[in-house]
Amino acid sequence: MISLAGRDILHSWGKFVFTGFGLGLLIGVTLVMAGVYRGMVDDGKVLLDNSGADLWVVQKDTLGPYAESSSINDDLYRSILALPGVTHASNVTYLTMQVRMDERDVRSMVVGIVPGESWGAPGWPPYLVAGRQITRGHYEAVADVATGFKLGDILTIRRNRYTVVGLTRRMVSSSGDPMVFIPLKDAQEAQFLKDNDAIWQSRRRTEVNPAFNRPGVPGLLDAINASQASSNSVNAVLVRIAPSAVPDEVAESIRRWKRMTVYTRAQMEEILIGKLIATSSKQIGMFLVILAIVSAAIVAFIIYTLTMDKIREIAVLKLIGTRNRTIAAMIMQQALALGVIGFAVGKITATYAAPLFPKYVLLMPQDSIVGFFAVLVICALASVIAIRMALKVDPAEAIGG
């Protein structure tokens, strides 16, 4: 027996290739959508991996520092460091903002880290692709290559200017913004410092307060003003524990003794993926459902039209004794062939289009495999209408009147 579907496809290959191409673009969009979701999850995981932390100590009862804002005292890390099982404890600040360079600005996550700490302290960029780490206490920056900044570039963050001394790679926030690392003191200032007018006003208020401005106590007013102007808050303390220590136990002792909220790696992942990007993933899920329905409708329509065009031939095939099974198989095979062409085009499109997207698009092989079978199932289902119509065709139609 010959393949009727195959012969028909070869005969009208133009029609198949063109519709397969259109379907393929749709499938390509679907694969990219899935890749966007995977990219978001991966950004979250990379953020946690690259932070090099085992525990995150944040303001009590917050989901900080990534999902909610969190503010804790910057000398807390000392007492955490003293707890058993803790090997590193580093202050860190996170602030998403526009970082300017000359005329252009880049949306980035500015990370404050303590310079001069031992190499590889939690919160630090774990590797550089160019330049060096931050060594001075002020006005140096390490930027992710995705910002587009180069070594020696001068960046403006709030009122200060920073020189890019190092470049790193794949350091992104959970929403995919590239990171810019600056010294902690500068970052605290950028995040918590009031503007000049506000400082001025609060000084004036302090001056007129007789309790602070006492003639007999020199230096008191200055000390109070200095304490008001400087910031001593950070967003989180990143903790690394000894290999032998159990994360949950160390976390529990920090919770008990310091009355802070502490998250382990697993809990942090749950916050990032389960909460922070949950809405986005539902959004993408909705898109995937819509795209699947649209693809199904297109395949159904095309197969239906192709079958309509062949009604006469189908009547003849039936008249000369072709089994219904053979005719149904012919239509279904054509739908599947369309799906295979579409998937191939879609996969190629997605592969070449993914790097062009501004945020990370991660195409996972398993998504492609699932997608492939989903396409086949959709095509098979979509051919049902055409098959039902073909089976209803009366062989008497071939004889005519």
Added chain:
Amino acid sequence: MSGKGIRINGLRKRYGEGDTAVDALKSVDMQVAPGEVVGLVGPSGSGKSTLLKCLGAVIAPTAGEMVLGDEVIYDDGWRVRDLRALRRDKIGFVFQAPYLIPFLDVTDNVALLPMLAGVPNGEARKHALDLLTALDVQHRARAVPSQLSGGEQQRVAIARGLVNRPPVILADEPTAPLDSERAMAVIRILNEMAQEYETAIIVVTHDEKIIPTFKRVYHIRDGVTHEEAGEGKGFE
């Protein structure tokens, strides 16, 4: 291969029910011997196509008897279970329009029938080519139907009707799209094939030029048949 050709007794066909019922066939009696080609003529709406559809096991008659070869296929109800296999193995169809499958080449259009019956591709194609040679279209064997002339297409359609060596061939206005020369050629082929393969052939036609070629002609009017001796003067 076919003992007694075609025999039809008291065949009736009613379309619809009640007030709108149409008695397309009221009383049809026919007999066609193996190797014989008979004409079936009648005015429009007289029931010619209906008769072919009943005989071709495409629609069910209302009452009567039909015998193909030595098998009673209908006797106030179908007597064969698999009508599709009956059509495939026992009946060849040739239509007014050739209705070839546009995506198969000429050889496979003809070979499809034996293939459907489970004959291996190579054997089916060889058989098809033999027939195409007999019908003088073997030089177009690899072409698709749209590349053939009307007469060539009709010959391919005849080859398809003959390929399973059916005891019966039903032809509905097979010469309508052809000029008289080609129409005569088609009738000649049908006669040759009837002789060679012992096939009983019924040809429905309006064509004044080919009616005289039949030895016997059945006239049908308002669903009733009358047999008449034809002129049977052959072709040349």
